[in-house]
């Protein structure tokens with residue numbers, strides 16, 4: 001920590017490089033976590049209904065096993081071809097062995113994670129809170145892409161994120177008091193839970209999932225309850241615009257489910273960085289400060 005306060009440029013550089021490397025790992029998490037959940041469901045179904053559901057036979061995936069391979073030629077990816085962004089550029093987006101194109105999404109996720117980490121490091125000083133916020137940012141990136149791909153917000157990410165927010169308040173790392181953090185988590189969960197049930201009773205439809213409540217609870221735990229109205233406002237506006245675009249693209253018989261999680265996560269991150277500025281602007285506008 002002393003080193004970081006001695007060299008002020010060290011934290012942004014560290015955060016960017018760390019973010020790029022974690023972004024590479026997040027690509028694995030985004031791709032594999034939903035598949036791991038599916039395997040777990042199948043195994044649970046088999047345990048509950050052994051007569052009707054056969055035992056899953058495919059090999060178990062974890063985050064570290066099997067090692068990453070090219071999906072086409074199955075050649076293992078060497079460490080020197082796994083350097084964030086740079087390797088993809090050097091290989092011109094193709095597998096070294098079979099020239100199968102590698103999606104530009106991989107370097108983009110790495111670049112995005114590195115950039116977001118840089119922004120965090122420029123807004124917050126190096127220290128326990130600054131490092132915790134890097135972790136917060138990384139989990140939000142993973143949740144955004146997983147929900148976008150699969151309409152799922154895994155409990156294995158949302159719940160630890162919420163508890164971690166409360167723990168940072170307990171340890172005195174977060175600027176929030178423990179009370180503000182816990183009330184934030186409660187308000188986050190219960191507000192969306194109430195809207196969900198109200199909407200369901202009125203229309204018979206489900207507008208959100210339980211994952212959204214847990215993610216919103218996590219945002220409340222990290223940012224405090226006072227940021228929640230702003231987050232839900234930003235997420236709803238962006239979500240409405242995004243939903244209309246999605247409808248236009250897919251045509252009338254669009255059955256693709258709509259995920260709200262990415263909008264919540266992005267709005268939450270914006271509130272982390274610019275929330276105070278936006279809140280002050282609003283207050284001075286509303287009350288003529």
Ligand SMILES: [Zn+2]
Nearest residue numbers: 070073095098
């Ligand atoms: Zn290949």
